């Protein structure tokens with residue numbers, strides 16, 4: 590059995606060699622010729638999986654080790670009887686770590702503290718729900734918007750997007766890219782909504798680039814310059830708009846979900862799905878795949894102010910400024926398209942907040958609730 594696998598998928602041998610011969614190909618280079626005699630195709634988000642790719646192949650199973658599925662024409666797969674699986678939630682914790690690292694960084698730069706800003710969450714699924722839980726535990730006021738859920742579950746607890754725009758200091762987008770239908774998200778933040786953001790607002794997009802009209806965002810940032818953008822996802826990746834990148838306070842190359850834990854969870858979930866598809870047993874456990882963290886614990890000896898303690902622990906695990914700087918450096922050296930993808934291919938090891946246990950001395954014990962709320966393990970003497 591031949592399996593064509595995106596070269597950016599970690600643990601590919603452990604997860605997929607049990608089923609056949611893995612052939613590793615850079616995701617953007619996976620072509621119809623490459624998959625013509627393949628039996629299974631395992632991708633991440635950069636490979637467009639559609640009729641053009643698969644019409645003349647014998648692929649019987651497609652797996653994407655990602656949460657998002659907008660790169661896969663699922664109707665075509667179904668029509669052809671090709672099995673399909675994605676990895677819902679696999680890197681959701683990592684995206685939330687990214688959001689917290691970003692907000693703590695902006696708070697430090699601008700001199701406010703986390704609890705003083707209200708956050709609107711657009712799209713309250715695997716990512717948005719986890720973000721809501723952590724922000725609530727940190728005492729951050731939140732509003733949430735998710736019309737598909739509001740329709741299914743009732744409107745109580747949900748607000749309209751325009752209310753979030755009106756009332757929140759920070760708007761976090763965690764929607765999938767949906768091209769059409771009643772809940773389409775293409776340019777969900779269009780020129781009108783972008784112009785309605787109050788001066789001082791922060792817009793953070795870690796969903797999909799096309800959910801925001803980037804030309805409109807660029808002109809608001811370049812014109813009035815009175816809002817702040819944190820952008821992990823972009824229109825036309827990897828050839829993103831260089832001036833929008835320059836104008837974003839934090840600009841990263843679609844890596845919000847790039848924790849080792851999140852990527853391995855994605856590989857492992859698709860390993861399991863392929864085993865089910867083939868009717869084969871799987872004995873591989875996630876803990877076998879995922880190594881212990883290099884930094885497993887740290888001790889806080891003093892009662893620091895809450896935001897300082899959160900920043901210290903956050904940055905011990907993940908500092909979003911590193912990824913902003915990395916993109917800048919790679920783009921200077923290689924140009925935008927290659928620089929963007931180089932960051933992603935050579936992404937440094939990153940673990941999730943939950944892998945760090947924070948030990949608290951007696952003096953620091955009052956920080957326990959906040960640190961736990963942010964997602965760290967906590968123990969006190």
Ligand SMILES: NC(=O)C1=CN([C@@H]2O[C@H](COP(=O)(O)OP(=O)(O)OC[C@H]3O[C@@H](n4cnc5c(N)ncnc54)[C@H](O)[C@@H]3O)[C@@H](O)[C@H]2O)C=CC1
Nearest residue numbers: 656657712713714715716735737764765772795796845846
């Ligand atoms: N930047 C990154 O590295 C990553 C980005 N993502 C993106 O984030 C998206 C969300 O991830 P999950 O939360 O795991 O997906 P999910 O499918 O669990 O949740 C998405 C939520 O958005 C809601 N939604 C759909 N249309 C909406 C609309 N028009 N307005 C408001 N809400 C709407 C859905 O009802 C659902 O509750 C993914 O589809 C993917 O595109 C996911 C992982 C990593």
Ligand SMILES: O=C(O)C(=O)[C@H](O)COP(=O)(O)O
Nearest residue numbers: 633634635655656657680846
């Ligand atoms: O899971 C998703 O959805 C994502 O956006 C991925 O984390 C992005 O990673 P790549 O698929 O682009 O490597």
